[in-house]
Amino acid sequence: MSKVVRRDFKVTTIDKVNIAVREVRMEDGPRKTAQKTPILLMHGTRVPGVSEYDLGVENGSIAEALALAGHDSFIPDGRGFGKSDRPAAMSEPPGASKPLARCLELTRDVDATVEAMRNACGVEKVALLGWGVGATLILMYASLWPEKVSHLVLYNPLYGGGVDHPRYRGAGLADPENPLRFNTAKFGGYNFNTLDHLLEKWDSSIPIENKDEWRDPAVATAFVQALSDGDPTTTSRDPPTFRSPNGMLEDSFYIGIGEKLVHANQVRCKVLIVRGELDYFSRPEDVAELQRDLVNAQEVHAFEPKNATHYVLLDRPERGRDATLARITQFLS
Template identity: 45%
Template sequence: MRIAFIVLALVGSMMATIQSAAASEDVVRGDLHATTEDGVRIFVRELRPRSWLDGAEPIILLHGARVPGLASFDLPVTGGSFAADLAQRSGRLVYVMDARGYGGSDRAAAFEQPPEANPPQSRAYLVVRDIAAVVSIAKERSGSRTVCLLGWATGGMWVGYYASLHPEDVGHLVTLNALYGGSAQHSQFGPGSPVSDPAHPDRLSPTIGAYARYDAASLLPGWDKSIPVADKDQWRDPVVAAAYQRAALESDPESQKSEPPAFRAPMGAIEDSFYQASGRRLFDASTITGHILVVRSERDFWSRPEDVQAFAHDAVHARSIRIVALPEATHFVHLDRPERGRGQLLDALQGFLVEP
């Protein structure tokens, strides 16, 4: 196994902007559903380049804890579809999925009840079933025996978990700003954090219910705080930010029933993230056998350098490991402007995918 450490400088690129604008025109979209082994329907969007590599490993993109797939990866504005740019640049089929409880996928009956009536929904052990269903479809439609999984934030934890259980399915694995139990200290999710139980700081608060509601305004403060300039528009396109908020609300048919409008997000991701942030690993990376790319933004508020180090340390059977650091980049790097890390992330992925 070889480990490569790469630091990508944030250099402006006009070409990246031009490619992003053209990508949507060169990609054909289609919406599908996959059914899990326990009968849950999972929403999937396929992005097919007009000229694609038949038999090449397809790429599956998985969102994070709050905002589902399309809002995260396929916004209908220039610079807002990381999925389209990735499909166009790689020449591969790209699939954007929603985990159960999110977006166009089935929601459990608990979502029709008050959140406090049920425990956190869509835990990681269930989401790996969702990934399995999408992997099956992606393999069949692409003609490839393996897939590339890319997960952002909690999505990185989920795809890593899946790859540890089904290493034969995953030729390439990408985690973007993901937790991995590398430390017992985390300001937002660890012991003693706002989501911990005051009586038992190493446990999740019992007040965390099945789901939470998020309005549009709640999606920007963390992003704003991590951008190191006063004018946030210099870092991210305001059109992309507005589309992100709009798509998040549109992902839930119940969002307009709240005032202000708010979408529901399962809290299972928060429970699992709490354990990871507390140093309790949900899976062991030693069983992953494909190529691994671990990407972390310098200004990420979710993952920690210790998570990157721990993952690389444990992944002893990976064919190769690349660790990419994106200086000054934010947690939302794939939605930021190309010169703020998005272009460098696409470059890193393009280089990684050619690993045989």
């Protein structure tokens, strides 16, 4: 009986940064032969890839679910995240540098991973899935290298469809002297994140009092542990915190006030936009604007799982996870 296997390795970018990648696939899956499209899974603003896509508990691994459907999955950590090289500035105080690792720079990390995928799987084109600002990143990549991309899955994307993102009101992301600029003086190059920071956002997005009825507590525990494991310095601070570059946060600010950091009319492949009805990050106007701008895409589909959160792919199967995974695998096929 075949089983899912994992391989952790590193690739080197054009500017000599070592990027950690996890591959998840079927043990007896075909290699360098006809197969289903391999897919790259790109993380979002604050967290390394494994914490979003490959938790070692039941219903905690999106990569495993895709592998079982026949799609070899590759999960990179962008520079500054997880087990990838960190900029030297992340060993200095945050205020000593400007926001590190913005999306356009991270396209180098995606490209190094894509090249490894093409070589390992014997394909010309691959699929990309990006979560949150990770969706902005893969839009950029598909615009730069259309010949390498067959499918894009934009999962809860932010695109510049509105000028006043409600999540950022009172968050201090804007420069108090100029509200159209990111508050670099406050945030600096990188951030220290408490382990419960994202769990609190997840809890607040679940519309019932008993969060365990919506999200398996084992998944939540594994998520927090993966955040801790993603930074070797986490437990050296009290309370424990993990570091993340602030480049994607700066990008999200500009998109949130209506700036399009990439224009979707440059994308040529097939595109699926997924936005949970209850998502606090992606807005209906982002989806609408994407649909208007994807004029050169081969196909454009939108899927809005009803009563589903920003974390729908990690929620319980009956809370939208199964339906969303089924729609993604149908699209990839």
